[in-house]
Amino acid sequence: MSGLVVRKTFAQIEETRLVAGRTDDQGPLRKVAVCAVVKNPYAGRGYVADLSEIVEASKEIGTWLGEEAVRLLGGTPQSYGKGGVVGTDGEQEHINAAVTSTFGNALRDAIGGGKAWITSVTKAAASDVTIDIPLAFKDEIWVRSHYDAITVHIPDAPHPDELVVIAAVANRGRINARVGGMTVAEATSAQTSGASS
Numbered sequence: 001m002s003g004l005v006v007r008k009t010f011a012q013i014e015e016t017r018l019v020a021g022r023t024d025d026q027g028p029l030r031k032v033a034v035c036a037v038v039k040n041p042y043a044g045r046g047y048v049a050d051l052s053e054i055v056e057a058s059k060e061i062g063t064w065l066g067e068e069a070v071r072l073l074g075g076t077p078q079s080y081g082k083g084g085v086v087g088t089d090g091e092q093e094h095i096n097a098a099v100t101s102t103f104g105n106a107l108r109d110a111i112g113g114g115k116a117w118i119t120s121v122t123k124a125a126a127s128d129v130t131i132d133i134p135l136a137f138k139d140e141i142w143v144r145s146h147y148d149a150i151t152v153h154i155p156d157a158p159h160p161d162e163l164v165v166i167a168a169v170a171n172r173g174r175i176n177a178r179v180g181g182m183t184v185a186e187a188t189s190a191q192t193s194g195a196s197s
Contacts, residue, residue, distance in 0.1 A: 004057045005039040007162065011072055012152055019175040029175050031150040032072045033133055033168040034065045035157075038098075043089040043161035051097040058103035058165070065167035066110025077111050077169035078184070079135040079146045083121040084165045087158035095122045098165045107167050114138035115191065129154050133168040137184065139191060144181030145173035 016029045038061070042048050070077060082104060086095040099120055108114045119134035119141075130153045137143035150168050158164050173184070 004041070004054070004061070004163075007037045007039065007157070007159075009034070009036050009068075011035065011068065012150070013072055014150060016175060022176065024176050026172050026175075029170065029172055030073060030075075031135070031148070031168065031170045032069050033150050033152045033166055034069045034072065035152065035154065036061050036065060036165045037154075037157040038163050038165065040087060040090045040094055040158075040161050040163045042091075042094050043087065051094065054094060054097040054163075055100055055102050058098045058100065059106045061098070061165050062103040062106030062167065063110045065165065066107040066169075069167050069169045070111050073169050073171055075171050078137060078172050079148065079170040080107065080111060080114060080138050081119045081133045081135040081149070081168045082107060082166065083131060083133045083168075084163060085122070085129055085131055085154065085158050086124045087160040087162045088124065088126055089160035090124070090163070092122055092124050095124075095163050095165070098163055103165070108138075111138070111169060116141040125158070127154070127157055127159060129158075131166070133166055135168060135170050137173070137187065140182065140187035142182045143173070143184055143187050144179055145177035145183070146170070148174055
């Protein structure tokens with residue numbers, strides 16, 4: 001895949017049916033995170049100005065992660081997010097290079113589109129790390145009901161010379177969301193009327 005050596009891939013699926021003992025009329029909340037563990041070509045090299053090798057390779061990774069996330073979700077995503085972890089022989093900028101707009105645009109295309117910017121988080125850490133990948137509605141960032149996250153546990157990565165690149169999707173917003181703000185219907189209507197004017 002993509003010129004970066006992939007050691008392994010794995011996925012995490014979480015499905016919530018009840019919150020505070022009840023649900024709403026929108027069905028279970030299903031979240032999926034898909035991870036690619038790849039060799040970091042800049043690990044142990046000190047400061048390197050040009051990180052384009054990772055940026056360019058991230059397009060293919062974004063496509064694969066997005067397609068796999070949709071397959072495991074079993075439906076059309078409403079929310080998405082991205083992020084990752086760099087091992088201790090690298091620097092945080094290396095994993096940031098793996099999730100730039102090159103990766104994000106490929107991820108959008110793979111899941112069937114999205115108009116909003118993709119929420120993101122990165123960090124440096126040793127193996128057996130957890131990271132919270134933020135989620136938000138894919139077509140309008142101001143839909144509060146979809147502000148969420150999926151906690152990903154990475155038991156055997158990153159090794160010091162690796163990156164873990166992560167894409168996440170969800171099929172809906174939080175169960176029993178009730179803090180106001182723009183609804184999915186309002187966001188969709190605004191985009192439809194804006195497109196027709």
